[in-house]
Amino acid sequence: MSKLTGSRKATQFTESVIREMTRLNQMYGGVNLSQGFPDFPAPAAIKDAACEAIRADVNQYAVTWGARPLRDAIAREFTRRYGLPIVADEQVTVCCGSTEAMMATMMAIIDPGDEVVIFEPFYENYGPDAILSGATPRYVTLHEPDWTFDPAQLAAAFNDKTKAIILNTPNNPTGKVFSRDELETIAALCRKWDAIAISDEIYEHIIYDGQQHIPIATLEGMADRTITLNGLSKTYSVTGWRVGWTISPPSLTGAIRKVHDFLTVGAAAPLQEAGAVALGLPDDYYLKLAANYQQRRDVLLEVLTRHHFTVYKPLGAYYIMTDISAFGFDDDVEFARYLVREIGVAAVPGSSFYKTPGAGRTKLRFCFCKRDETIADADKRMERLVPAGVQIH
Ligand SMILES: Cc1ncc(COP(=O)(O)O)c(C=O)c1O
Numbered sequence: 001m002s003k004l005t006g007s008r009k010a011t012q013f014t015e016s017v018i019r020e021m022t023r024l025n026q027m028y029g030g031v032n033l034s035q036g037f038p039d040f041p042a043p044a045a046i047k048d049a050a051c052e053a054i055r056a057d058v059n060q061y062a063v064t065w066g067a068r069p070l071r072d073a074i075a076r077e078f079t080r081r082y083g084l085p086i087v088a089d090e091q092v093t094v095c096c097g098s099t100e101a102m103m104a105t106m107m108a109i110i111d112p113g114d115e116v117v118i119f120e121p122f123y124e125n126y127g128p129d130a131i132l133s134g135a136t137p138r139y140v141t142l143h144e145p146d147w148t149f150d151p152a153q154l155a156a157a158f159n160d161k162t163k164a165i166i167l168n169t170p171n172n173p174t175g176k177v178f179s180r181d182e183l184e185t186i187a188a189l190c191r192k193w194d195a196i197a198i199s200d201e202i203y204e205h206i207i208y209d210g211q212q213h214i215p216i217a218t219l220e221g222m223a224d225r226t227i228t229l230n231g232l233s234k235t236y237s238v239t240g241w242r243v244g245w246t247i248s249p250p251s252l253t254g255a256i257r258k259v260h261d262f263l264t265v266g267a268a269a270p271l272q273e274a275g276a277v278a279l280g281l282p283d284d285y286y287l288k289l290a291a292n293y294q295q296r297r298d299v300l301l302e303v304l305t306r307h308h309f310t311v312y313k314p315l316g317a318y319y320i321m322t323d324i325s326a327f328g329f330d331d332d333v334e335f336a337r338y339l340v341r342e343i344g345v346a347a348v349p350g351s352s353f354y355k356t357p358g359a360g361r362t363k364l365r366f367c368f369c370k371r372d373e374t375i376a377d378a379d380k381r382m383e384r385l386v387p388a389g390v391q392i393h
């Protein structure tokens with residue numbers, strides 16, 4: 001057999017469906033409500049800080065695990081918000097986005113045969129992350145409309161081989177914000193099975209309707225077994241900067257830093273300086289961010305409902321999961337392609353968030369991290385959508 005092939009690992013997953021939708025959207029000149037990046041400017045203060053850092057010649061490698069001002073700011077802010085003391089030197093590692101933070105974390109803690117519990121629908125990177133790190137994924141379903149899990153099903157997914165559970169709150173794609181009770185259930189299983197919680201909290205500040213973000217690291221007995229992931233991308237509208245981080249117990253930091261060093265050496269030095277400025281923005285910035293997104297959420301919820309989608313109201317993050325049964329298509333990918341080609345609106349097929357075959361077939365995810373005009377344009381284009389029936393939740 002020819003050796004001119006991809007590895008077994010690389011053939012176990014497909015290219016990102018979300019990025020494919022963005023490409024199709026460019027081809028058909030549509031409105032892109034698929035990939036979660038803002039189409040409005042980042043805050044001027046942090047753009048200025050980045051330019052300043054480049055001019056001041058912060059242009060060489062930063063310390064591999066992150067420039068001190070940024071690591072200090074990450075530790076300071078987590079402690080200030082949640083009351084958990086974090087030692088930057090022992091616990092914070094800056095990576096190239098939380099994407100690399102997740103990969104470095106998984107490669108740092110997983111051995112062949114280890115199992116990792118993942119909720120589905122999931123952020124699409126978690127599947128390939130598990131394959132690349134050699135973990136065996138065990139999926140537990142979140143059920144609409146509230147995206148709750150069955151505690152018995154979750155308990156059944158844990159065993160002696162469980163090394164970690166991946167948690168994402170506020171959640172992409174569902175908008176779910178895990179409650180304290182749910183987090184307690186997860187934490188109890190982590191303690192029982194000596195497992196690690198890997199908590200992706202990248203939408204920490206994008207939260208609605210008076211909901212409260214609770215980092216699982218703050219629950220009893222969890223600080224020593226939680227790796228919290230976060231980044232600049234979503235909070236500061238700079239998805240292209242590629243700056244993220246891990247906050248880990250000191251016992252795991254060394255392994256994460258070693259893997260991170262050999263994967264990427266480090267994140268962009270001047271953007272780390274700007275990151276420290278970003279984390280110092282006043283509380284008002286975060287309140288406005290959430291209020292603005294809540295307004296956009298409400299607009300898109302109304303638009304989608306009017307165009308005959310069944311919507312699941314998100315309590316956090318900037319996506320709306322919908323049910324597309326009203327349109328009479330058998331297949332979500334087929335419908336997503338139809339929507340971008342014929343109507344000119346790109347969204348993400350639900351099946352790309354599920355491992356269970358058939359799950360997600362009637363779902364489609366839209367994002368609303370877009371200017372009012374962009375959402376209005378999508379609204380106008382969707383006037384041509386013809387339903388086969390109407391369902392409202
Ligand atoms: C849940 C979740 N985690 C991580 C990421 C990627 O973040 P970053 O830009 O920091 O790599 C995304 C981006 O969409 C996301 O939705």
